[in-house]
Amino acid sequence: MARHRSGQPQIPLKDARAQATMRRAGRIVALALAKVGEALRPGITTGELDALAEQTIRGLGAVPTFLGYQGYPATACLSVNQEVVHGIPGPRPLREGDILGVDLGATVEGWVADGAFTFPVGVVSAETTRLLEAGQGALAAGIAMARPGNRIRDIGAAIEGFTKAQGYTVVRDLCGHGVGRSMHEPPQVPNYPAPGGEQVLSAGMALAIEPMVNAGGAGVRILNDGWTFVTLDGSLSVHFEHTVLIQPEGPEIITLLR
Numbered sequence: 001m002a003r004h005r006s007g008q009p010q011i012p013l014k015d016a017r018a019q020a021t022m023r024r025a026g027r028i029v030a031l032a033l034a035k036v037g038e039a040l041r042p043g044i045t046t047g048e049l050d051a052l053a054e055q056t057i058r059g060l061g062a063v064p065t066f067l068g069y070q071g072y073p074a075t076a077c078l079s080v081n082q083e084v085v086h087g088i089p090g091p092r093p094l095r096e097g098d099i100l101g102v103d104l105g106a107t108v109e110g111w112v113a114d115g116a117f118t119f120p121v122g123v124v125s126a127e128t129t130r131l132l133e134a135g136q137g138a139l140a141a142g143i144a145m146a147r148p149g150n151r152i153r154d155i156g157a158a159i160e161g162f163t164k165a166q167g168y169t170v171v172r173d174l175c176g177h178g179v180g181r182s183m184h185e186p187p188q189v190p191n192y193p194a195p196g197g198e199q200v201l202s203a204g205m206a207l208a209i210e211p212m213v214n215a216g217g218a219g220v221r222i223l224n225d226g227w228t229f230v231t232l233d234g235s236l237s238v239h240f241e242h243t244v245l246i247q248p249e250g251p252e253i254i255t256l257l258r
């Protein structure tokens with residue numbers, strides 16, 4: 001991989017045409033997340049929700065980015081309760097009071113957008129609602145730092161600062177990433193101010209910012225299925241992600257319905 005003088009990998013810039021195509025992919029991600037959110041109810045299985053996500057993405061003329069990625073078997077990652085990310089859809093029925101992290105990608109003409117949202121299933125506890133809000137706040141705090149002249153580390157510092165102030169922890173073993181021609185491009189975007197985060201952001205970069213916030217400790221482990229990350233202590237975890245284009249005037253979120 002090409003490296004520039006600081007020893008960090010080059011961050012590919014997106015021209016106007018690439019950005020326009022990524023916006024189309026981003027809108028499809030947002031629509032698919034909304035569809036899954038609308039269909040959510042106690043009793044529905046994660047497999048049924050995955051089928052809906054796939055139909056929605058394909059119906060809008062895009063390709064599900066995750067399907068087949070490093071052998072991943074589904075369109076969406078659907079992570080329940082103490083599952084952090086990369087939960088594999090299947091026959092599991094959701095129950096009232098669960099939370100469901102929905103993470104999916106759409107590819108349009110070879111350009112990728114990636115997004116995630118954690119939904120309550122039916123009525124959840126006040127404490128769970130507070131965790132969901134903290135996760136969304138952490139993502140918003142990170143996105144606000146995605147502007148030219150700031151550094152990668154500023155994003156993680158804002159995410160971690162916000163999360164700690166809420167009394168929660170951010171997962172350190174998984175991070176956000178550049179996104180574009182492939183789902184994972186340089187740079188890595190840690191959710192805390194990690195070493196190596198001094199790269200300066202500039203207009204034309206595209207980042208997938210995706211904090212995972214745990215109610216308990218920050219530790220995670222991977223299950224025997226080789227994919228599903230869960231919290232070490234069994235505490236609840238939430239995950240929110242947007243793909244962001246860095247514009248001269250600041251962040252443009254492309255995985256939102258506008």
Ligand code: MF3
Pocket residue numbers: 065066067069070072077086103104114115116177208241
């Ligand atoms: N949003 C996740 C990520 O950026 C999704 C990848 S999961 C996989 O890493 F299934 F596609 F591998």
Ligand code: CO
Pocket residue numbers: 114115176177208210241
């Ligand atoms: Co991602």
